[in-house]
Amino acid sequence: MPHPRRGRRAERRRSFPAPISAGSARPASRSASVISPYSSSSQSTISRGPSPHHAVPGVARMAELRGRKWHIPLNLDWQATPGTGSDRRTAQVAVARRRCRSMPQVQVYVSIPLPVDEVFYFLSDGRNLARWHSGVMDIRPEGPEGADGAGHAERRSYSYRFPGRHRDFRLECCAYEHNVRIGFIGQRMWNPLGSQMPRYDFRVWPQGTGCRVGVQVTSWLTGGMLLLWPIVALGWRRDLPEDAQRLHELLTGSEELADVGHEPGPLVIADRPRRR
Structure with missing residues (x-):
């Protein structure tokens, strides 16, 4: 009789999908549209591949070390840019209000x-x-x-x-x-x-x-x-x-x-x- 713990581990390994190579196609059901704080736009499509985990840089790095190729189009150099038009005027009003509160x-x-x-x-x-x-x-x-x-x-x-x-x-x-x-x-x-x-x-x-x-x-x-x-x-x-x-x-x-x-x-x- 196999050990119950070992049996569950083996069953989990058998149920986990096989790795996808760099040139293979991905099923359409594996792609999801999520909102990423690292993207320059408010909406960015991230293909998460077969992993049940979220596509974050740390998990992607571990997957790459294991031989899996995940496509994660994240802009890690994203920085907030100063607003223009009404945003700049709103910032100026806020600064003026802070000054008025201090004098x-x-x-x-x-x-x-x-x-x-x-x-x-x-x-x-x-x-x-x-x-x-x-x-x-x-x-x-x-x-x-x-x-x-x-x-x-x-x-x-x-x-x-x-x-x-x-x-x-x-x-x-x-x-x-x-x-x-x-x-x-x-x-x-x-x-x-x-x-x-x-x-x-x-x-x-x-x-x-x-x-x-x-x-x-x-x-x-x-x-x-x-x-x-x-x-x-x-x-x-x-x-x-x-x-x-x-x-x-x-x-x-x-x-x-x-x-x-x-x-x-x-x-x-x-x-x-x-x-x-």
């Missing part, structure tokens, strides 16, 4: 009954920020001042104190267009959660007999500070209208209520600053 940006506008050149002259002197802007507690120019005490941003940097900080940081001009716009960017400030880099932008344009001033704050957050994104944005939404009111009172000498609004305006900032 709270708040802006307000205030009408001031003064000429554009007078208001811009005041804004371009960074030493005046501590008098009305809540993002600057104290500020002083770096380096010697000119004979006329000029401290305009296009030729000067500053040391300033950010609210809640115990040491000074550098503040310098990052955008300047005479009588149009000016921007100041602060040094990156680190804490146990991450970092924050503030930027203050101002734009002035004529409005009737006076001018309209756009005040904008942008904060680039990294690390755990991203979790505080809503709190940072909420704080600036609360403070900027009050800052605009103080700017109006400081320039006009009047305590009357200023025309402060959040309507969109042509206030555009530059790209994300370099790391410091």
Whole structure:
């Protein structure tokens, strides 16, 4: 009486189909259309031959070593190529959304009954920020001042104190267009959660007999500070209208209520600053 285990093995060997040589034809029933992640197209026809296993490179290599010839038209050098058209636009939107999530940006506008050149002259002197802007507690120019005490941003940097900080940081001009716009960017400030880099932008344009001033704050957050994104944005939404009111009172000498609004305006900032 044959051994039961050996008998099953012998029966399995007898029932397994014979190997197919390289030049022999394959039955049509042995071909199947499957989806392969290695193919450049979404559908690729793979002739699996007589094997009950899936046609994957590892199994194909073992079969080749055993003398079996399987035809596996797989493109193993397949790589995802960048999309075009709508795919590229979708990727750009995704990048823009990630950037927006990492930089709270708040802006307000205030009408001031003064000429554009007078208001811009005041804004371009960074030493005046501590008098009305809540993002600057104290500020002083770096380096010697000119004979006329000029401290305009296009030729000067500053040391300033950010609210809640115990040491000074550098503040310098990052955008300047005479009588149009000016921007100041602060040094990156680190804490146990991450970092924050503030930027203050101002734009002035004529409005009737006076001018309209756009005040904008942008904060680039990294690390755990991203979790505080809503709190940072909420704080600036609360403070900027009050800052605009103080700017109006400081320039006009009047305590009357200023025309402060959040309507969109042509206030555009530059790209994300370099790391410091």
